């Protein structure tokens with residue numbers, strides 16, 4: 177552990193001092209309109225900001241994920257016009273862990289991770305305790321709910337004995353992507369019979385019953401989906417080019433994800449959704 181800590185500390189110092197110079201601050205206002213979605217222009221140079229971060233932090237990623245990461249994608253989850261970086265790990269059960277990074281004032285912050293040690297490996301200033309498991313970039317859905325536009329994801333995972341899923345909404349708090357747990361359920365079952373032995377439901381951080389869970393979930397499950405298909409690139413799209421255990425393969429996957437990004441305004445016919 178000491179060796180790993182030394183690597184992480186050294187890499188973090190390099191990363192903190194060299195990350196993404198020359199990127200201006202994020203635009204301040206995200207959309208709050210309920211009827212239409214108007215997004216600010218993206219921060220100039222966001223692509224180089226994230227790529228510089230990944231270049232400088234390759235050693236950290238290698239220490240956290242020695243077998244490489246599975247995918248990179250860019251999605252404007254907090255609707256401030258500039259995409260966030262979603263990193264998919266290799267997963268250990270039914271789904272992959274997704275680790276989210278946001279760019280603010282020339283810095284890249286990890287705001288959500290399935291891996292506890294990520295909080296110490298990256299700048300912890302904006303780390304939250306909400307983590308995401310998913311298998312597709314398109315798992316992140318842009319919808320209009322009663323509260324307005326937002327991205328959300330049904331984060332789920334499980335084993336033979338347990339299964340859980342959590343609906344997570346993505347907010348913008350002081351310019352930083354902030355995932356919020358809307359509701360969650362945990363099921364424990366008999367691995368031989370499959371019979372559910374225990375069910376637990378959480379809404380807004382408080383334990384509750386199935387009806388309250390379903391009501392909270394329905395607000396998102398019934399929301400109007402804008403039809404935006406978030407894009408990214410997985411390692412298995414080209415196993416030779418995207419060997420993410422190597423510096424070149426790691427950055428090639430990141431560049432491919434930058435190239436794959438499509439802004440929301442270019443792909444969603446917002447006007448057609450307005451009543």
Ligand SMILES: [Ca+2]
Nearest residue numbers: 252254256258
């Ligand atoms: Ca954003």
